[in-house]
Amino acid sequence: MEIKKNATYGDIAKYTKFSKTTISRYFNDPDTLAPASREIIAKALVDLDYQENKVARILANGQTEFIGVIVPDFYHHFFYEILNRILGTYENNGYKFLVFVGNKKGEMERRYIQELMAYQIEGLIVLSHTLPSQELAELQIPVVTIEREDQFVSSVNTDNELGGRLAAAHLAELDCDVLIHINSHSSEGIPAYDRVSGFSQYCRENGLRHQVIIRPLDVSYEADKQTLTEILEQVEAQYPGQRKGIFISNDTLANGFLNVLFHKFGCLPSTYRLIGFDDSPASRAAVVPISTVGQRLEQLAQEAMALLSDQIRAKKSGAASSAPVHRVVEPVLIRRDTTAG
Amino acid sequence: MEIKKNATYGDIAKYTKFSKTTISRYFNDPDTLAPASREIIAKALVDLDYQENKVARILANGQTEFIGVIVPDFYHHFFYEILNRILGTYENNGYKFLVFVGNKKGEMERRYIQELMAYQIEGLIVLSHTLPSQELAELQIPVVTIEREDQFVSSVNTDNELGGRLAAAHLAELDCDVLIHINSHSSEGIPAYDRVSGFSQYCRENGLRHQVIIRPLDVSYEADKQTLTEILEQVEAQYPGQRKGIFISNDTLANGFLNVLFHKFGCLPSTYRLIGFDDSPASRAAVVPISTVGQRLEQLAQEAMALLSDQIRAKKSGAASSAPVHRVVEPVLIRRDTTAG
DNA sequence: TTGTAGGCGTTATCAA
C-alpha cells in the first residue's frame, strides 16, 4: 500500500487550472472569488481529498497560534482544573496549547521553554513556580503567570489576603474561643503566603485570639495525617474544652484533619469548626462536607487568556511591550457543614 | 523599541562566512564539522542570539514530533493522571503534545482532529469515547486509544474483567453472606463493562450469592449520595443482619457510599465490607481508607506511547499499516481498611 | 570538510 502524499495548493491549482494564489484566496479571502470558481475549487478539494497544512502557513505568515503552558504537577486539584479551563478556551480564540509538566527542576523547565520557543509559540502561561519571573520576562514574548511570583511579568492571582480574611471572619461568626491557622512554610512573595497574613491581620484588627501553626505539610497523605494528629494533640492540650476555629491551608489537609478528628472523637465535635481552602472535590466529598474558600478557577483561566491575547495582539501591532499587568480575582466563601452552627 | 527578527541560518552564514548548509550541519551532524568551525559557529550563535525555528524544519523534513491528545474531561482522576503520565514521556522520546478536551460532542471532536491533522501530528492518543474507532482508523495516522471502544484501532486497556474478579475474590475471602456490585449503566463493548461481567462470572463460578445493582450514577456528588442512600436502604431491607461485600464501580462512589454508611451508623459497621475501583485520591483520603482495584496508570500511559511510537516508526519506514494491536494491563488489588477483617 | 541549488506548502506583493 502506497503512502499517498497529501495534495497541495499546487495540485489543486493544476486540477482546477487556477493558480496557487487563487486557491490560497479560497481559504483566506473567499469573497474575492467568483462564486463559480469557488464551487470548482470546493469540488476539487473533495476530489483530491485535500488536507490543509498549517505548518506551511506558519512559515509563510508567522502566526503559529500556539500557546505554551507549563504546569508544575497534576496532584493538586488547582493545576489540572486551571489547565482544563485554559484548554477549553480553544473554542473562543482558536489558540492551540502545547503542554509541559514541570518537574521542579529549573534546567528542565528551561529546556521546555526553549522547545516551546523553537516552535514559535505566541505566548506562554506559567503555573509552575520554578523559574523567577525575571527570567520569564527576558523571553521577549507575552507571558502570563497564575498564582506564583510575578514581579516582572503579567499575572492573574486570587486575592489570597482576602481569602485569609474571609476564613477568619467566617470562623469569628461562630463564637470560637480561638482561631487557628494551620499551614506549611511558604515564603513571602508567593501569593499563597498572603493567606496567612490575611488571616492574622483580620484577627489582630478585630482583637481575636489566634495562633498560626506552621509545620512541614503537603508531603503525602499519610505523612500529613500523622503531622495533623500531632497538631490535634497539641491543640487539645493547649485549649481544652474551648471552641477552636480551624482554618487549614488546603482542602486535602482539611479533609485529613477532619478524618483525624473522626478517628479521635467519632464525629466532628462541637468544639471544632473547620474551614479549608480551594473548594476541591476533597472538601465536598468529605464525611462532613467541609466549608472552604474557593478560588474562581474559571475566572482565573479566562483572565489569564484575556491578558495573554491582549498582549499578543499588542505585540503584533508593533506596540512596545508595556509594564506587567497584575489582575486579581476575588475568592468566594463556601459554607458547608463543618462551620454550620 | 524595534521588534528585532530572529536570526536565521542565513544570518549566521553571513556572519561566519560559512554556508547555510554548514550551519545546518552544526545542528544535525556536528561530527562532520572541523572543531574549529564548530567553535566559530557556536560563538556566532551567541553573538547573534540565535533562536532555532523548528517550524521551518518541519516543513523541510516533514517531522513535526507532534502528538495529538484528546481527553474527555478532567473530572475523573483517571483522565488527568493518564494525561500527566503521557506528557511526562517527553523526557524520553521528545514528542510534543497538543492537547484538546473533548466535550462529548462529536462535531467538536471532529474539528479538533481536523485541526490536529492540519498541524501534521504524527500520532493521536484518544481517551474520549465520542467517536467510533472506525472513524479514527480512517485518519491514516497512527492512533492509540486508552480504555475505550477500540475495534478498529490499536489500544491499551486495563484488564477490567480481571479487576471485577479481583474485587469479588477479595470480598469472598471476608466471609460475606452476599456480594453486591453497584454500577451505573454501561454498554457492552466498552472496557468498563467487563468489570461487571468479571464480578458476576467469578461469583457464579464459585457459587457465591451475589447481586448487581444498576442505577443512574456519576451524575454529581450530591445526586449520587442521594441515590446511594436509597441503595443502602434497599440493601438493608433485603439482607438484614447479614454481612454484605460491596464492590462499587469507582472510588468517588465508594467514598460516597462510605459517607452514607457513616451518616447512618456513625462508622463502617462490621456488616459491610467495601471495595472501590481506580485507586483515586478519594479512596486513600476517605474517613476509613478504602480498599480498591487500581489501574496501573503509569503502565497504561507508557504502553500507549510505546505502541504509538512503534507505529510512527513503522509508518516512516514505509511499512503498510498493520492490524490493530490491543494491549492489556493487569490491575492491582489495593487492600486498605474497608476490607480489613 | 564545506558549498550549491532546489524544495517543503503556504502567504504576500505586485501586477494584470
Next chain:
DNA sequence: TTGATAACGCCTACAA
C-alpha cells in the same frame, strides 16, 4: 477577479 513570483527558514541531495 485572477496570476506570477518571491519569500518564510530549514533540510537534502549532489558536488567539490
